[in-house]
Each structure stands twice: as C-alpha cells, then as structure tokens.
Amino acid sequence: MRSQVGIIGAGPAGLLLGRLLHLQGIDTIILERRSGDYVLSRIRAGVLDGASVRALDEAQCDARLKRDGLFHDGFDIVAGNDRFHIDLTRHTGKQVIVYGQTEVTRDLMEARAGDGAPTLYEAEVIAMEDIADGPVRITYEQNGQRGEITCDYVAGCDGFHGIAAKQIPDDIRRTFERVYPFGWLGLFADVAPCSPELIYANHENGFALASMRSAKRSRYYIQCPIDADLNEWSDERVWDELAVRLGPEAAERMQRAPSIEKSIAPLRSFVAEPMRHGRLFLAGDAAHIVPPTGAKGLNLASADALVLSRALTALIKDGDPSLADNYSAERLRHVWKVERFSWWMTSMLHRFHDDDAFGARVQLAELDYLSGSEAAQKSLAENYVGLPF
Template sequence: MRTQVAIVGSGPAGLLLGQLLHEAGVDNVIVERKSKEYVLGRIRAGVLEQGLVDLLDEAKASDRLHREGLVHHGVEIASIERRLRIDMHALTGKAVTVYGQTEVTRDLMAAREASGLKTLYDTENAVPHDYDGEKPYLTFEVDGEARRLDCDFIAGCDGYHGICRQSLPEGSSRTFERVYPFGWLGVLADVPPVSHELIYAQSPRGFALCSMRSTTRSRYYVQVPADEDIAAWSDEAFWDELRRRLPPDVAEGVTTGPSIEKSIAPLRSFVAEPMRFGRLFLAGDAAHIVPPTGAKGLNLAASDVNYLSKALVEHYHERSSSGLDHYSDRALRRVWKAERFSWWMTSLLHRFDQTDAFGERLQLAEMAYLMDSEAAQASFAENYVGLPY
C-alpha cells in the first residue's frame, strides 16, 4: 500500500488530522492498534474550545455537535465560603462547548467512513521506518499477516504509550514531567447536573468538580490519593464525599443516582521535545499530557492538528516546507502555555499533603486574588476558552 500521509492512531487527533487532510485533497491512511469498539469505549472529558469547534466545522464533522453540544459562557470557581462565576464571554467574547470526547470521536469516524477513507483497526506490531530519510514507511500485521504502508510522512497520533515516540533513537528527544500525588475519582451518572455550568471547588478535604455530558447525564470528580483503590468507593461513599467538598447550597442541590462508570485518572504533566523527527511528526498525547484541571488535553491535540494539517497542505499545494519546518516550535509554544495554565489550576484547587502552613496561606491568597480581581478573572477566561492558534 501507499499513501501520502500515514497516521498512527485513530483517536480524535488522528481522525481529525485525516479528515482535514482529506478535505484538502491529501491522501491518508490510519493504522490503529485497537478495535473500533475499543476506541469508542474510552470515556474522556469534553470541554471544547472554539478553535476545536471551528476545526470540526472545517472537517465537516460538527452537525451533531451543534445540535447537542452545550455552549457555556461562564464557569464557577468555589470555596466552602464563596462562589464566583467567571463570565468568559463578557471578558473574552468567546465560549466553550461541552460535548464528550467520545462523541467527537464517533462523529469523526462517521465522517471518515462516509468519505470512504481507509482505517485499519486491530493491527499489531506497528513500527515506523526510515523517517529520517526521503521514503518513510510503516510495517505492521493484520490477522498475523505482515503489511507495509509506504508514505511521504508519518503522523504519530498514537498517545502517550504509542509506538511512534517509543521508536525514536535514544537521546533524540528531551522529556519534561511532573507527576502529582493524587488522581481524580470520577463518576458518570444519569442524573441532571447540579448547575448548568461547570463548578470547580476548592476545599480543605480536597478538590471537586461538578461537570456534565448533557442535561440528563452528569460527571462528577473528587481528588483522591494516587494509589487509591477504587473498590473502596461505593456510590454512596462517593456522593457523600462530593457533597462535603462543595458549598452547602451547591451540595443540597446534587441529585444522586447509580453510577454507570467509575474510574480513577492519575494526574501528570508531560512534554516531549521536539515534536518533529525528519518525516515523523508527533501530535496530541504522543507529545504531551496535561492534568485535566484546565480542560486542555483534547484541545491541545486539536491545536497540534491545526498546525500539522496546514503545514502538510502547504507542502502539497504550494511545495513549501516552511510550515513543516516550524511545526514543532509553533506547537510547543502553545503546549507550554497550556501546561502552565493546567499546572496553575491544579496548584490552586487541589490539596497537597506536603504543603506547609506558608504554602497553604499562599494558596488561599491566590484564590482570594482570583475572586476579587477582574484582571485575574480575565486572564483565567482567556486561557480557559483557549489561546489563539
């Protein structure tokens, strides 16, 4: 087989890249290690920046998003004593859209299938080759049969544990990482959300988040130790702990119900530099991870895809390598700003057991400054709705 761009990974980054390239007349094939059902079974967050919504419009995969997505003009920050609504639209002229990442993936899959594009699922032992030369290719197996996919470029959209970054020569990439001593215990339940907008809560017992997937399905989180055993958490225990971390008026409004999914997500910050190696390009979680606090994971992947898709289209349509040559630098500038914001929100809202009394007072002062300063709220809003590409 031969294609112009071989894409490794059929998560939202790989699918979005493939669809944008197709719309621009650039041929591509996606190679995925897991089954289609497995990919669609992964439950992830879904706060979309306007930039991502615009890219989905460009990819012709946004009809259902515009029908079912929940547009949020504001977000709440809460402590036990106070609640603050930050009017993001008033401060920036922008909003965010709540729409599950699984649904984004489903819509992109449907658009790809409708376009007749090739996605190879259930592949094994994929390996990128010769990406430092002029003729890169992928080898992999399907049902035990060896396959080869020749291409002009390889896009590694295969996540943190994917083969593309792992296949790089030792010493070719520098990594930066911070692992947090806690995770998020999340519960998905078919109950109406406590608020029509997200509530991020800071409390002496730890962080909590009130979120939603729709007007009838809620997603709630509480901070737990990194080594917490999920089996120790019954639904009743979760709801009780959630309410303890919310302002009393919010806690009283929480509707409880049986969980339909319960999981613990570890928190880490991670960046690999650079994001280009000859004709191999990394995008999304293959190159960086952010704590979910700032809602930047999926949006950063879309940012990478924006830069990479435009660079590849420029290469084929204008015979220019400028976009490809600057891809890593452009992507990383935005990545590090999002890493900073996600780290800042995590530091602001979570309880750190190792923090001394001085650190605790600083955290309280930081929260008070956000609550009392319109300039601080404008900075928060600018970052939360998404910095420009």
C-alpha cells in the same frame, strides 16, 4: 499499501488530521491498535475551547456539536465557604462548549467512513523505517498477519505509550514531566447536573469538579490518593464526599443515582521535544499531556491536527516546506503556555499534602484575590477559552 500520509492512532487527533487532509485531496491511512468499539468506549474530556470548535468547523464535522452541545458562558469556583463566578463571555466575548470527546470521536469516525478512507483497527505498528529520508515504511500486525504501508510522511497520534515518539533518537529527544501525587476519581451518572455550568472546588478534603455531558447526564470528580482502592469508594461514599466538597448550594441540587462508570485516573504534565523528526510529526498525547484541571488535553490535540494539516497540505500540494519546518517550534510555544495554565489551575485547586498548612493558606489567598480581581479573572478566562495559536 501506499499512501501519502500514514497516521498512527485513531483518537481525535488522528481522525481529525485524516479528515482535514482528505478535504484537501490528500490520501491517508490510519492504523489503530485497538478496536473501533474500544476507541468509542473511552471516557475522556468534555469541554471544547476555540481550538476544537474551529478545527471541527473546518473538518465539516460540527453539525451535532452545534445542535447538541451545551454552550457555557462561564463556570463557578468554590473556595471554603465562598462561591464565585468566572464570566468567560464578559471577559473574552467567547464561550466554551460541553460536548464529550466520545461524541467528537463518533462524528469523526462517521465522517471518515463516509469518505471511504481506510482505517485499520486492531493493527499494531511494530516498526517504522526510513523516517529521516523517506519514503517511510510502516510494518504492522493485524489478525496474526503482517502488513506494510509505504508513505511520504507519518503523523504519530498514538498517545503517551505509543510507538511513534520512540522513533525519535534519544540524543535528539528531550522529555519534561511532572507526575502529581494524587488522582481523580470520576463518577458518571444519568442525573441532571447540580449546576447549569461547571463547578471547580478547593476544599480541605481535596479538589472536586461538577461537570456534565448533557442535560440528563453528569460527570463528577474528586481528588483521591493515587493508590486508592476503587472498591473502597462506594457510590454512596463518592456522593457524600461531593456534597461536602462542592458546598451546600450544589449539595442541595445534587441528584444521586447508581454510577454507570467509575474510575481513577492519574494526573501528569508531560512534553516531548521536538514534535518533528525527519518525515515524522507528533500530535496529541504522543507529544504532550496536561492534567485535566484546565480542560485542555483534547483542545491541544485539535490545535496540533489543525496546524499539522496545513503544514502537510502546503508541503505535499505546493512543495512549500516552511510550515512543516516551523511546526515543532510553533506548536511548542503554544503547548508550553497551555501546560503552564493547566499546572497553575491544578496547583491552585488541589491539596498536595495533608500537613501543608502554609500551602493551603496560600491557595485560599490566591482564590480570594481571583474572586475580587477583574484582571486575574480576565487572564484565567483568556486561557480557558483558548489562547491564539
């Protein structure tokens, strides 16, 4: 098979890039090692900032987002016995939208099917050759059979464990990583949210988050040991801990029901440099991961896809390499700012050590300062709704 662009990975970054390039008349083939059902079953992010909204608008895949998304003007922070509001709209004139990554993926998959553009599911890439000069040859395995795709450029959108980033030679590639000493225990339940907007909580027992996917479906998280046994966390125990950490106002409004999904996720900060090597470009989790505290993972991937689509369009249609040549440097400038914000939110709201009384007091002092400082709230709001890129 032959295509102008081969895309590895059918998550939001790969699907969004494929759609944006299709609208420019550029041929793409997407290879995904998992099944389509598996891709749709993954429970991921739910807060979209300006990058995702803009990208989905340009991809003409935002009809359901506009109809079903929950538009939020801000969120609350609980610190000790205090609860205060961060007014995003007042500080920035912008909103965020609660709309699950699963729904974003569904919208993009349906658009790609409607375009008639090929996506090969359960197709595992096992080799990539001639990345430096091209044309690139991608060898994959599907249903026990080997196939090959020849393409002019490759977009690696296959995540942290994928093959694409490993094609950059070790003497060129640098990685930066911070693994956090705790995880998030997430609970999904068909109950109305306990608050009209998100609640982030810093409690002596650890971090908690009250979120939602719709007016009738809630998503909650609590900080837990990274090696916690999920079997020891019954639904009742999780609900009890949420009621304590989120404070009495949330506890009073919290509805309880059996979980429809419950899992523990690790947290890490990660960046790989560069994001381009020869004819290979990286996007999404293949290049960077942020802890979910700042709700930036999907939004960074959307920004990558939007910028990369423009770079490849200029390169393929106009023969202009300038955007492609600057892709890595420009994206990394934005990525590191978002990494900083996500690290800061994580550091401010989580408990790192049970015996770190000094660190806990510093966190409370910072939260106290944030609650009374317009300048600090504006800075948080600017980052939360999405920095320019």
